[in-house]
Amino acid sequence: MRARKFAHAHILPDAEAVTTRRTGLRERKKQVTREALREAALRLALERGPDNVRVDDIAEAAGVSPRTYNNYFSSREEAIVAAISAERESRVAAAVAALPAGARLADGVIDAIVEQYTAPGEPGRDTLLLITTSPALRNAFLNATAAIERPLADAINDRLDETDPYTARVLAASVAAAVHVALERWLQPATTSPTAGDLVVPAGSLPDLLRTALAPLTPALDAAEKRPPRDEQHR
Secondary structure, eight states, X not given: OHHHHHHHHHHHHHHHHHHHHHHHHHHHHHHHHHHHHHHXXXXXXXXXXXXXXXXXXXXXXXXXOHHHHHTTOSSHHHXXXXXXXXXXXXXXXXXXXXXXXXXXXHHHHHHHHHHHHHSTTTTOHHHHHHHHTOHHHHHHHHHGGGGGHHHHHHHHHHHHTOSOHXXXXXXXXXXXXXXXXXHHHHSOBOOSOTTOTTOBOOOSOHHHHHHHHHGGGHHHHHHHTTOOOHHHHTO
């Protein structure tokens, strides 16, 4: 009887390890598929123009079925924009999660947003032209800011050690909305010429626009972190 119990005790950890490995492999496979789809979508859009790219074309280029494609993206625009953003929201959340103890949350959030949205190659010249000349892609690019909310909320919640489920969600949603406003201001149709049509010319400095849009959220982030306002700190 003891021998059976001893053997059984060793089977459970092995089974758990196998399950963990299988889950890890499955997630890695999904990530590889997602990357292949979004890279194929952007490549084809740059080569042919977004209006000349079909979902079937993207799926074929990535080596998967259209049905598999639909498990990852709901439209060609979403896939193209996913390649442009390249999981930017996860990098923003990781930067906030990595803030050292004592660092100001408001500063960390704003710096992370500005850094990830204005890093070299974000987006490249050809990709930016692709976005600015396609209303559908432009809308998808702006709407992608909503993806910031969930991972950023988790990072803020962990940093605040909050039990209230709403504080971090509201703050993260506000950050996403501010980024949307800044990008919308940056990517606005030109109206100086009646022949301009829907031409978009990026206006102003994107880092400055982002910081300006995010600045009103500083008091709320400070309050959640229970920090006194800046002017009180310098009295």
